[in-house]
Amino acid sequence: MMTVNMGSADRIIRAIVGVVLLALVFVGPQTAWGWIGIIPLATALMGNCPAYSILGIKTCKKK
Numbered sequence: 001m002m003t004v005n006m007g008s009a010d011r012i013i014r015a016i017v018g019v020v021l022l023a024l025v026f027v028g029p030q031t032a033w034g035w036i037g038i039i040p041l042a043t044a045l046m047g048n049c050p051a052y053s054i055l056g057i058k059t060c061k062k063k
Helices: 008-026 032-046 050-055
Strands: none
Touching (some): 008 032
16 A cells, blocks of 8 residues: 655645646647646545655655
8 A cells, every 4th residue: 555645735736737737638739748647647646656755755744
């Protein structure tokens, strides 16, 4: 099981960025690069960022 290493603000920002990037696939310039938005959206939903785990970063409040 993965531990949560992202705080609420971090997750909200990632979700917004992910949705905006995915929107680029369907509206606006309709570029395939928008599919990259799946990554920040997925990490926001899981609450775990693999890069944070490797670097030892935690943005969530300690319990």
